[in-house]
């Protein structure tokens with residue numbers, strides 16, 4: 681069964697609600713197994729065992745979170761050759777400006793030559809029902825692509 685790895689940094693209730701919507705979105709797709717890992721604990725073995733990845737992070741000082749940056753620092757060289765073409769999606773949550781975080785993730789996923797299979801999702805402020813539905817759709821879209 682295809683395996684979707686969800687690598688997330690979830691430091692607040694708002695992001696926890698987003699993560700729960702991710703789980704719901706993956707569950708909407710038959711025959712895909714989700715492995716959910718906090719970015720500070722995910723490693724190369726998790727990534728190498730996955731058929732696709734969904735990245736989630738808050739915007740922090742105009743960049744991805746240090747936790748997600750740590751994940752990329754950890755996996756970059758061990759996975760550089762083995763994960764070319766890996767399907768991925770990404771969500772970023774911020775107070776008001778996620779552009780720098782999305783750019784930083786685009787740079788590293790581009791260097792890894794991963795394949796973006798869903799539009800990046802930017803969430804700002806309090807997440808309402810429409811935002812959480814967009815998260816479910818993102819997760820389902822990535823899961824369906826596997």
Ligand SMILES: Cc1cc2nc3c(=O)[nH]c(=O)nc-3n(C[C@H](O)[C@H](O)[C@H](O)COP(=O)(O)O)c2cc1C
Pocket residue numbers: 692693694695737738739740741742743773774775776777778805806
């Ligand atoms: C150190 C720090 C830096 C942050 N930098 C940004 C930023 O550059 N852009 C932004 O939109 N939000 C920024 N935020 C807000 C976080 O993205 C936000 O707190 C996080 O997504 C969780 O949302 P919540 O506070 O509504 O629970 C920052 C928060 C912290 C603690």
